[in-house]
Amino acid sequence: MSQTKSAALVAQAELVRPARLTKSLESFAALRDGFNTDSQDRFRYYRPWAQALNAANVHITVRPEEISAATDAYKEVGEHLAANLSWPRDSILIQPQGSVSTQTLIRSPNGNEKFDIDAVCQVDISHVEAADPMGFFQSVGFALQELEAEAKKRCWNIPFTKQPFYLEFTPSVPMESVSIQTQGVMAPRYRAAQQYDKTALAVVDTPTKSWKTSNPAGMTKWVDDTAKRSLIQTVAVESFAVGRARADIAPVPEQTVEITDTLRVAIRLFKRHRDMCVRRSVISPETKPISIIIVTLLTACYEGLADLNRTFEHPVELMDELAALMPHLLLKIGNEYHIDNPTVEGENFAEKWNHDGGERYRSFITWCKVLSADLKTILALTDPQAISKRVHEVFGIPVPTSGDVGLHTMKPPTLKVPPAGRGLA
Structure with missing residues (x-):
């Protein structure tokens, strides 16, 4: 049975991506709080991470x-x-x-x-x-x-x-x-x-x-249609809404979304993380991954997971998987990198990557490494206050404390650069 293009990309990426970070949380949480392994309890023990990430999502929302x-x-x-x-x-x-x-x-x-x-x-x-x-x-x-x-x-x-x-x-x-x-x-x-x-x-x-x-309009429809596909198993979906942005005139959609809209929240948080990497001089503004590339890779990843009938217990778990798979969805056909526009055949969003001596590719991989490392440190924490503080630091959100939180200069970890995927038939 033939797979969709997105499903084939994700299936290939699953073979080479690192283990999901949230897997290490399950045994800890069950032991710490005496939780069962059903979906209700899983939603409870993911709550500190979900609340902290959603606070970041709310902060970066346009007023x-x-x-x-x-x-x-x-x-x-x-x-x-x-x-x-x-x-x-x-x-x-x-x-x-x-x-x-x-x-x-x-x-x-x-x-x-x-x-x-x-x-x-x-x-x-x-x-x-x-x-x-x-x-x-x-x-x-x-x-x-x-x-x-x-x-x-x-x-x-x-x-x-x-x-x-x-x-x-x-x-x-x-x-x-x-x-x-x-x-x-x-x-x-x-x-x-x-x-x-x-x-x-x-x-x-x-x-x-x-x-x-x-x-x-086709790109917007693709993102909208993909985001509507539910990958979360549990029916105990918590609401983290803090009020809806008002939009009285139809041409400008409201910009407030909840963490249960995991695709859009992942796009927003990952874009913010990229911007913080630029601000901290981890990557340069000239070679940073442009937003349409982040949107395309994450939407294709989400779509592929849905096409493969993958399911997740919580939005945090799904967000972790998107971060792990994203760098492995990049295609390399011959000597050229490809991130195809799903709505216009032949348009390659990574076209500039093939004419800059590899600078944009290296910036993309560096950013992906830092993103994964930051998520790993966040998910390794257990105290809710520590989780919140670290999320604020990573995403550049002021913390109302008497101490000096500041902006930490974050250097990319020395991890092996993953190869771009080969062309799929």
Whole structure:
């Protein structure tokens, strides 16, 4: 029986990944507290780790008032575009993309650093107009000039100088707006994956002055659909919610998620850990793993575990498994690293890794080692206060104590670098 691609990747990774860290907790917890081995008790003895990790997750969540301001910004830009573009108002659709749409947006360790909100500006234009991608791109930029928009490779950056965020709007058109001939030219390398072809878009790649396939809605759907698949056995799911972020305008989803939404929480915490590794000079900002790579590897890992019918007793146990498997899902085909976009065939998110002398690969592996080592130290602790303090230190969260917690410089452990997986048939 053939396996799905994600299942095959995970099955291969399971052969080489280290033992799950949480396995060592079970005998200790049962002995310490006289717990049985049923799921109710397991949820109880994982509670200190779950509460500490969830506190970190809550801390890095973007504040409700900032999300509210972002929804207002979306509305402002949407109305501005509708008023200044020559196309009918009902032909313009602005939707979030990236981390804000997948609910994995996080605050930076530096409280003064802006976070970015990505959006796609979709305009339903004619085939004739689509024949001039650069003209279309410049038309959107011209309409945004009063907002001090700056042209990037495929988007327009709007600074919003008085806000804690900036917006990046990517002009796009539905794929069917592009002529069949143009689609034929695009297709050899970038073709929308069949299961996500209905949401495929064409965006302007300004360096080549041509259209390129993109599918942000497809990526969001993939993450959403995968996150809904339950891998936790127990029905005694605890709630750690501390209040929901309010989002009155639909284009910006709320950003508060609970630890039981393990995929999204893992993405958020791992992204934060990466940022702390940059801040502590463990890896460089120029070669750090970009967010889309973390999202893709973790979602593929979660999807593969679900496809293989793997189950876990607690979200902490599942998060541990995701960390252990993640570095082993990287493919190496020939001499090139591959992290494939599941929604656009032929797009390799690790393409830059193959042209930098191995610097990004080494940064990725170094980060994965530190992440595993930090999780190991957290899970080796037994006292709830010690667990909480260590989680705060690892994820760069201030601890309200009289002592000086500070930021510890964390050096990568000297572990053997795991080889990237080979291509799967």
